[in-house]
Amino acid sequence: MPLGLLSNRHTSAAAGAILVYGLTLQCVPYLLTLHFQDVLGYDALRSGLAFLGPTLGITAGNLAAERLIPHLGLRGTLVLSLVTGAAGTALLASSLSAGGSCPALLPGLVGFGLGVGLSFNTMFILASTGVAPHEQGAVSGLASTVLQAGSGAGLAVLVAVAGHGATGPAGETLRATATAADGLRLAVLTAAAVAVTGVAAALAVPRGPRSRRRAGV
16 A cells, blocks of 8 residues: 555544544344344344434434535535544444343434444545545555454453443342443444544545535546
């Protein structure tokens, strides 16, 4: 990989935002699967149906990003997407409980999905902004690698957080479903808190015409 690519402020800012995204929001679906199946007792089919909420949110976010970027620019859209994703994830965390249900989670699921949909398009457009055509493949590989590395590290940390939150002060495991919900709530809330730090990377995006490129151009 040409290291000179990182001298492009759009690419380096995108890499920072993608890393934070991978560490946090990218890991939430795994934690949700555990909540649906291990806490709420859903089977695979019902769990899949429960994911329709965030899926609809992601679809709406993807469509909205294409319209927002020309007006807010990549910088403004990325800040909005990360704040939306973090807020939706925090709302989702507050709804996780052993006695909960999927309808109770729906506002958080949709908010999380909307932030994810806005973020994903914006980050990858940003990564390729100002990059020569012959280096677009290298930038795409860089962005994808950063995302996967962040996801692997983030999932390891968040699973550890969930495990810590599901044990008592003396380390003894408490009643399974209630404590599992407590641990998952703590992990999702941690993801929301760390996701906000991605705004720092978004603010590093330079202002100017390149940051107002239309999606797909």
